[in-house]
Amino acid sequence: MEPTKNKKDFHHLYKVKVKFNEVDMLQIVNNAVYLNYFEQAKIQYAIDSGFIPLENIFSPNNVYYMVRNEVNYLKVARFDDELNIYTRISYIKNSSFGFEHIVENSKTKAIIAEGAGVSVHVDPLTRKSTPLTDDFIQKVKMIEPSVKILRNK
Numbered sequence: 001m002e003p004t005k006n007k008k009d010f011h012h013l014y015k016v017k018v019k020f021n022e023v024d025m026l027q028i029v030n031n032a033v034y035l036n037y038f039e040q041a042k043i044q045y046a047i048d049s050g051f052i053p054l055e056n057i058f059s060p061n062n063v064y065y066m067v068r069n070e071v072n073y074l075k076v077a078r079f080d081d082e083l084n085i086y087t088r089i090s091y092i093k094n095s096s097f098g099f100e101h102i103v104e105n106s107k108t109k110a111i112i113a114e115g116a117g118v119s120v121h122v123d124p125l126t127r128k129s130t131p132l133t134d135d136f137i138q139k140v141k142m143i144e145p146s147v148k149i150l151r152n153k
Helices: 033-049 134-143
Strands: 010-019 062-074 082-092 096-105 111-121
Touching: 010 033, 033 062, 033 082, 033 096, 033 111, 033 134, 082 134
Parallel strands: none
Antiparallel strands: 010 082, 062 111, 082 096, 096 111
């Protein structure tokens, strides 16, 4: 399977080194671990873009639920490999937005996996979806000038 995402479309990079506890009996990174890599990259993306400031990361105003995750496994990663996790927000709707990821072996530049997911902004009291703010959109646009805005008017 060939990569479907283009690395040049991604503006955020998060680096990880594969730890011993992340590999399975086949000596490759366990499939589920990629979701952890994506989560770490998303949190760093949110902090770096400013839509979740580090000092307010657990603020009740910053409640987002992951409602969808997907991973395409293209090659294997092994213990001690250094991986580049490229992350972007590709679209923004009324209360949800889509993340995309590319996992690259930093030494060989081989694309190991691709991923995508959907997050929903949630009201902290009702736990129901609530519209994303204009401030959120502006902060994302600073790092992702080509983000698709798909909001209903």
